Amino acid sequence: MRFSEKYGYRSARSSIQVESMDEALRNSLWNSIQSIIWDSHEAYRGQSYTSASNLYELIRSCWREFFKIPVDQVPMYTREAIQAVRGFFFEAEWFEVYDFVEFLCSKLGKSRPAFIASCNEVLEREMAGYRLADCTITPITSATELEAIDQALSDTSAFKGAHAHLQRALELLSDRQSPDYRNSIKESISSVESIAQSLTNNSSASLGEALRSISQVAPMHPALNRSLSSLYGYTSDAHGIRHALLDESNLDFVDAKFMLVACAAFVSYLAGKASSPQS
Template sequence: MRFSQRQGYSPTKDAIQTESMDDALRNSLWNVLQVVIWDTHKSKTPYSYTSHSNLFSLLRTYWSDYFKSPVDQIPHKIQDTIKAVRRYFFESEWYEVYDFMEFSCNLLGQSRSKFIALCNEVLEQEVSGYRLIDCKVTPITSEAELAAIEDSLAATKDNSGANAHLRRALELLSDRSSPDYRNSIKESISAVEALVKALVGDSSATLGAALKVISEQAPMHPALNRSLNSLYGYTSDASGIRHALLDDPNLDFIDAKFMLVACSAFVNYLRML
C-alpha cells in the first residue's frame, strides 16, 4: 500500500472487481501484453510490414479466429496493426478484455508461463476477483484456493482422466456467459474418482471401496478419512446424494467453487500418499 493510502489521503481498493474493470486494471493487463508479446516484435526484413514480423502468425490468428475479420484487412504496417488491437482492447467491455487475455494466452508457447504469472500479479494487485489458471480467467477469492487448483492440475499431468475432469470443472465454472455449476460439481467429483481408481489399479472400483483400500495402505487421520467418505456420499448412484445434489435448482458459484477447491485439495493429498 502506498504512503498516501496508508495515511488516508488516497482511497484504497476495498471492493473486489468482479463485474467491472477500472482503468488501472485494464492498463496493467495491456502492459502484460506489451511486455510478453508486442516488445518481442522482430522484422525479417528492414521494412516494418506486418507480414514481415515474427508476430504475423499470431496476428493473423487474432483476425481470423478472434475478431472474425478478413485477414486481408490486417494493416500493412506492424505499428498500425498493434494500434488496431490496442483500440479494440481499450474500447471493449470488461469481460471482452478477459476473453482476449484468455485467447492470447492459448496462442503462446514458451512465454505462456510468464504471461500467466504477470497477469496474476496484476489481478492480485488491482484486487480483481479473477485469476488466470491454465489460460482460463477463473473467479477466485483466495490465494490458497488458487494454489490448490493449480497444484492439482500439475499433480495429475500423468493421469489424463483426473486432469481432464479438473480442467473441465474449471472451464464450466469459468464460463462468464453461461456458467454450468451443476456439471462443474460433477466433473470435480469425477476427478477424485478417476484418481483413486488409478491409485488402486481398479477401473471398476467405487470411490468408497477405493478409499478403503488406500486408507489401509496409508493410514490417515480419522477426521480426514471421514471427510473423504463424506465426499463419497456425493458420488452415490442415481438414488443417492449426488443425484439429489445435482437436481438442486439453487446451485450457484459458491457451491461449484467449493467443490472444485475441495476436490483439488483431496487430489493433492492423495498424490502425496
Template sequence: MRFSQRLGLAPASKVAQRECMDDDLRSSLWSLLTLFYWDTYEPPYSDTFTRPAYVRRSNLQSLMFSLWLHFFKQPIDTIDVYWEQCHKRLRDLFFRAEWNEVYDFVEFVAEYGPERQKDTFIESCNSYLETENSAYRFVSGQITEITSEEEIAEVDSALANASAYAGTKAHLTAALALLSSRTNPDYRNSIKESISAVESLAKKLAKDDSGTLGSVLKALEKSKKLHPALKNAFSSLYGYTSDADGIRHALLDEPNLTKADARFMLICCSAFINYSIEAFNSE
C-alpha cells in the first residue's frame, strides 16, 4: 500500500472495473504489449545507407498483416512502411479506443502474435488485470468476465481435463466464447453449450450414447466415489441437464436470462466435469 493510501488520502482499492477502463489499466496493458511484442521488433536487415526499420520482412510482419486483415479490416497496402510510424499509429488507436476495443485488441495480439510470448503475456495481463481490479481475465485465451480466481481455475481445469473428450471441450469452448463476447453475448446458447458439455461427457464416461448426468451419478454412486451431499448437489444440476422437457426446458424459455445465469452454468458444469473425469480416471 502506498504512503497516500495509508494516510487515507487516496483510495486503498478501486471499484471493480466492469464495462470501463481507467488510465492506469489502459497504460499497464499497453506497457505489456510493448515489453512482449513492440520491443521485440527486429528489422529485416541493417544497411548504413538506407533506413532499416521496415515493417515488411521484419519479425512482426505476420502480426501486422493479421491486424490489418482481420482486426482493422483494412487493405495491407495501407500498413505504414516504417515500424516507427506503424507503432505510432497503433499507439494512437489504442489510447483512443473504447474500453471493449482495448480488450479486443489485447486478445487479438495474444492470439496472432508470436507463439513463444503468448503464455507469459497472458499470465502478465491477468496479473495486471487483478492489480487494477478489472472484472475481466484471460481464460483459455479469451478475455471474459469471470472475476474469481477459483472460477477461472475451474474453467481452465475443465478445458484442460477435457482434452481427451473432444465433444466436451468443444462445447465448453463455445459456452465460454458466447458468454465472453463483448459485442454480442448470447447467454441462452452459452447455457445450452455448458449443458451439452456435461451431456457429451456423460455419454463417454457411461459408455452409452444415450447417457445422461443421471447415469454418471449412478455409476459414481455404485463405485462409492460420490459423497451423498455431492450427489444431491449434482442431482439438482441434473434438473437442468435432463433431456426431458423439465427444468431445462423452462430455463431456456426464460426471456430474461442474464450473464450471471450463464456464468453460473459454465462454472457449475466445469466443476462437475473436473470431478467426474478425476473420479472415473482414479478407478
C-alpha cells in the first residue's frame, strides 16, 4: 500500500475509483475475463483455428456488435483473436472497459453467474465505485458523495480531531488490501463527537449541547435541529445503538460509505454554521 493511501493523504475521489481506472483494477478485470472466458477455450479436434473454437460465436459477436468491424477481419487463429481483444482492453478508456465487461456478460450463458461474481470481487477489492448487476455496471458512489467527503476534510482543517477521524475513516474504507468497514464507521461517528466537543469547549459534550450552543449565535430551523439530533442519536452510544450497529456481522463497503458521507456532511454543516453566525 502506498504511503498516501495508508495515511489518507489522497482525496475521496482518488481513493474510491469513479470516472477512472488504475492499473490494478484494469489488470484484475482482465484476469476475470481470462479465467472465466478465454481459459474455457476448447478446439475441435485440437485445431487452432478460430472457427474451430467453442468461443467462435462470442468472438464474432465482439467484432460484429461491439467493435463493429467486418467479421471477415476476425483473426484466423483463436490466440490471435484473443490478443486483438487484449490490445483493445489495455488501450481503452476506463468507460470503454466497463462497456466491454457489460457486453461480454450479456453474451455468456451458464458461466455468467461466475463472471459477475468474479468481476464484483475485483470491483470491491480495488475500491471501484461500481458493481456489475445483471450485466449492467451500476454506480454505487456518486460525485456528490465524494465531494461531500472532500469538502468536510477541507472544512475541518481548523478542527484537528474531527479532521483526523474523517481522514482515518476514509483510510480504513479505502484500504485495498484489508478494508476495515467496522472501524471506518466508528471513526466517522467519532468525527461528529469530536466537532461537538470542539464547538462547546467541552470534552464530554453531547451533540445536543453543541447544537444549543451554535443556535445561540446562528439559529437553525427546529426541524433541522431535530433531524441532526436524530441522526446522532442513531449513531451514538445511547441505549447501546452504536454498539448494536458495530456488532453487525455483515457490514460492508456500502454501510461504511453511507456513514462516512452522512457524518462528513453533518460535520461540514456544523463547522460552517459555527463559523458563519447570522445577525
